[in-house]
Amino acid sequence: MxxxxxxxxxxxxxxxxxxxxxxxxxxxxxxxxxxxxxxxxTTNNPSDGLATNDAQAKEWIAQRESSGSYTAQNGQYYGRYQLNLSYLNGDLSPANQEITANRYVQNRYGSWTAAQQFWQVNGWY
Known part of the structure; x- marks a missing residue:
């Protein structure tokens, strides 16, 4: 450029x-x-730095949680990954949603693929 x-x-x-x-x-x-x-x-690429299977699992979850919308809201859950508003600490930006979702999934499930498997059994992650 x-x-x-x-x-x-x-x-x-x-x-x-x-x-x-x-x-x-x-x-x-x-x-x-x-x-x-x-x-x-544009926003950060949601799959940036992820293995293909994790990127696909992340997008799969985003589509089921919010149809991929960064502004979707359902009570206390917000954004592309329907995170609890308290996790976002007042920063609802797409970039913060990506960072927070990656941190949440890594800490709770270890990978987006594991999070998707949990979602498929429970209907949430």
Whole structure:
């Protein structure tokens, strides 16, 4: 990706950088086309760093818990993984939901695959 540092006052390019980024970690990109600016925002990739079977189990759970929605709410349970609101400590962001869900599953089940197996027997995890 090529990025530019501009002089805000004069609107001139001060520096040009050629950089390589991990696409799953980019939060937003701003493209300037003529006088129109568009912003695209993404969240962390939910399966980032997981083995394929754990990534599939994690997505399976997310679909059953919230249809994959980061804003789903059912009483005291919130988000993509329907975590107890107290676990999220007031930070309902997708990034915090991912971190908290991974920590919860690791501590309770050891893996997302084990969490899915528990869910299939009990209807919850």
């Amino acid at each position: 090529v990025t530019y540092e501009q002089n805000a006052g004069a609107g001139q390019i001060a520096y040009q950088y050629n950089r390589t980024y991990n696409q799953t970690r980019i939060k937003s990109v701003i493209h300037k086309n003529g006088s129109t600016t568009t912003t695209n925002t």
